[in-house]
Amino acid sequence: MTPTAAADLAAVTLTLRLAATATAILLIGGTPLAWWLARTRSPARTPVEALVAMPLVLPPTVLGYYLLVGLGPHSPLGAAWLRLTGSTLPFTFAGLVAGSVLYSLPFVVQPLQAAFEAQGRAALEAAATLRAGPIDRFFTVAVPLARRGFITAATLGFAHTVGEFGVVLMIGGGIPGRTLVASIAVYNHVQDLQYARADLLSAGLLAFSFLVLLMVYTINRRLGPRTP
Amino acid sequence: MEVDLHLARRGFVLEARFEAPARGVTALFGPSGAGKTTLLRAIAGLEPAATGRVRVRDAVWQDGARRTFVPAHRRGVGYVFQDAALFAHLTVRGNLAYAWRRAPAGERRLDPEAVARRLELGPLLDRRTADLSGGERRRVAIARALLGAPRLLLLDEPLSALDLAGRLRVLAHLQGLREMLDIPVLLVSHSLDVVARTADRMVLIEDGAVRGEGETAAMLARLDLPTAHGDQAGAVIHAVVEAHDPRYALTTLRFPGGRFLVAHHPAPPGTPVRVRVLARDVSLTLDPPQRTSILNIVAARVAELSEDGPAQVMVRLDAGGPALLARVTRRSAEALGLQPGLAVYAQVKSVALS
Numbered sequence: 409m410t411p412t413a414a415a416d417l418a419a420v421t422l423t424l425r426l427a428a429t430a431t432a433i434l435l436i437g438g439t440p441l442a443w444w445l446a447r448t449r450s451p452a453r454t455p456v457e458a459l460v461a462m463p464l465v466l467p468p469t470v471l472g473y474y475l476l477v478g479l480g481p482h483s484p485l486g487a488a489w490l491r492l493t494g495s496t497l498p499f500t501f502a503g504l505v506a507g508s509v510l511y512s513l514p515f516v517v518q519p520l521q522a523a524f525e526a527q528g529r530a531a532l533e534a535a536a537t538l539r540a541g542p543i544d545r546f547f548t549v550a551v552p553l554a555r556r557g558f559i560t561a562a563t564l565g566f567a568h569t570v571g572e573f574g575v576v577l578m579i580g581g582g583i584p585g586r587t588l589v590a591s592i593a594v595y596n597h598v599q600d601l602q603y604a605r606a607d608l609l610s611a612g613l614l615a616f617s618f619l620v621l622l623m624v625y626t627i628n629r630r631l632g633p634r635t636p
Numbered sequence: 637m638e639v640d641l642h643l644a645r646r647g648f649v650l651e652a653r654f655e656a657p658a659r660g661v662t663a664l665f666g667p668s669g670a671g672k673t674t675l676l677r678a679i680a681g682l683e684p685a686a687t688g689r690v691r692v693r694d695a696v697w698q699d700g701a702r703r704t705f706v707p708a709h710r711r712g713v714g715y716v717f718q719d720a721a722l723f724a725h726l727t728v729r730g731n732l733a734y735a736w737r738r739a740p741a742g743e744r745r746l747d748p749e750a751v752a753r754r755l756e757l758g759p760l761l762d763r764r765t766a767d768l769s770g771g772e773r774r775r776v777a778i779a780r781a782l783l784g785a786p787r788l789l790l791l792d793e794p795l796s797a798l799d800l801a802g803r804l805r806v807l808a809h810l811q812g813l814r815e816m817l818d819i820p821v822l823l824v825s826h827s828l829d830v831v832a833r834t835a836d837r838m839v840l841i842e843d844g845a846v847r848g849e850g851e852t853a854a855m856l857a858r859l860d861l862p863t864a865h866g867d868q869a870g871a872v873i874h875a876v877v878e879a880h881d882p883r884y885a886l887t888t889l890r891f892p893g894g895r896f897l898v899a900h901h902p903a904p905p906g907t908p909v910r911v912r913v914l915a916r917d918v919s920l921t922l923d924p925p926q927r928t929s930i931l932n933i934v935a936a937r938v939a940e941l942s943e944d945g946p947a948q949v950m951v952r953l954d955a956g957g958p959a960l961l962a963r964v965t966r967r968s969a970e971a972l973g974l975q976p977g978l979a980v981y982a983q984v985k986s987v988a989l990s
Contacts, residue, residue, distance in 0.1 A: 530717060530719060530721040531721055531722075531723055531724070533682050533708070533715075533717075533721065534715065534717060534721035534722075534723070535709075535723075535734070536681075536682070536707075536708040536709045537680055537682075537708055537709075537711075537713050537714070537715040537781075537784070538709075538734060538735045538738055538780070538781075538784045539709050539710070539712060539738040539739070539784060540709055540734075540738060541709050542709075544709075544738075545709075548734070549723060549725075552725040553723075553724065553725050555725070
């Protein structure tokens with residue numbers, strides 16, 4: 409394998425690892441957030457919804473810039489991380505994960521929130537009268553009824569993390585082997601006029617994205633239109 | 637059981653206080669929008685804003701004075717929702733198992749197989765709930781509520797939105813429940829027919845408040861209540877199957893004031909039955925009728941009269957124990973000189989058995 413091919417492979421592997429990690433964190437953290445947004449009558453709900461949707465409209469470079477400043481060693485958060493782990497957040501894998509989680513948040517929270525809202529209260533109330541406690545009925549009724557929402561959320565979160573560019577460039581810096589993800593590698597190849605390499609990598613990402621989406625739509629169709 | 641609940645919502649106040657026996661069916665009857673469903677939900681613990689007191693046998697579920705509020709999942713109510721509220725992600729069997737698994741082992745008195753058989757769910761067990769008909773959904777919901785080993789069964793309009801066949805089937809099952817269960821059953825309905833057929837006691841609810849409560853037969857005969865007026869007004873009489881006449885395919889029922897002949901009823905002699913006699917099917921005469929096609933003629937005394945619209949009068953009769961209602965025109969009432977104490981013969985055109 410040529411050094412460039414090895415570098416491309418490393419970029420792809422890093423991308424997949426990043427997307428998988430970010431998606432896992434988003435599902436774990438986004439589910440309670442989506443549940444709260446779907447159920448609460450608190451006045452805080454609307455501002456929180458707006459905050460969650462921010463990455464949809466903000467230029468990725470702006471988000472990346474604030475992350476760079478907010479997570480840098482001179483910020484309270486960055487300083488705490490430095491004391492805890494001995495390394496700074498920017499230009500590391502952990503920094504990439506932090507940026508991706510924030511950037512992909514609406515793509516996970518919004519489908520989950522919609523799925524939780526669509527199921528209404530009837531089934532949960534029925535479960536309560538059948539002696540299922542709050543945690544029990546969340547996992548045995550709310551989550552299974554929202555399963556299509558989970559599939560959509562996981563896919564969009566994963567695919568969107570694979571596809572991001574601005575945030576990871578700002579916070580990661582595109583350091584080969586450490587923070588250089590596939591989308592930046594394509595950009596670099598074009599900058600270096602290596603169109604053959606850019607072609608190969610781009611085609612790979614294209615095929616991957618299509619296959620992932622195809623899989624999701626197939627699964628969602630199988631689950632049937634009548635079961636949410 | 638004992639209920640004393642208060643709940644205020646935009647433009648609506650529920651202020652309900654009533655008692656129900658520890659066994660048997662109590663109907664919460666009233667027009668749509670009277671607050672019956674809200675009351676049922678509050679009893680189940682699904683309306684946290686409701687204040688007051690709820691006690692079922694020895695268990696106090698709610699008591700404002702003692703700051704007690706047992707959450708819905710610790711009350712152990714079997715709630716049959718109006719829309720059934722089945723779990724769409726589970727099969728019928730999965731829905732039943734959900735309830736059974738969470739029922740405390742020491743309180744499981746019914747056998748899942750027997751309940752499924754009794755409610756005729758055998759062929760449905762592996763079906764998805766989305767594919768069931770309205771009556772099937774209702775039967776699954778009843779079975780699911782029963783398998784949760786409830787301490788109180790709540791039924792919200794169990795027969796609404798069903799076709800006639802579905803209604804009769806679910807009704808038969810509800811009547812069966814009365815003998816099967818050793819817990820209080822509260823049934824919400826706006827249908828006098830359902831209440832008359834199923835309930836031992838009834839609580840009349842209007843505009844969020846209790847207008848009256850008592851034994852069903854006694855309540856239905858009270859002329860001061862709206863239930864004893866209009867087309868559906870009628871008396872409920874507790875009778876016993878006495879004999880069958882195969883020659884004419886008729887059955888004799890005996891009640892404290894006399895006998896009724898009805899179309900053949902399959903129950904063996906000695907079986908208690910309840911019959912409903914609509915006020916519009918009863919006419920009155922002063923002399924014993926002769927040469928008439930009407931089979932059921934009961935000697936009675938006028939007990940009370942009450943106007944029923946501009947042209948009609950509702951008459952409560954004392955039929956030697958049980959009460960009968962008769963609706964006659966005001967003109968006839970005057971012509972016959974109807975007044976309390978007068979001896980009359982009630983000609984009953986039709987008797988409905990339940």
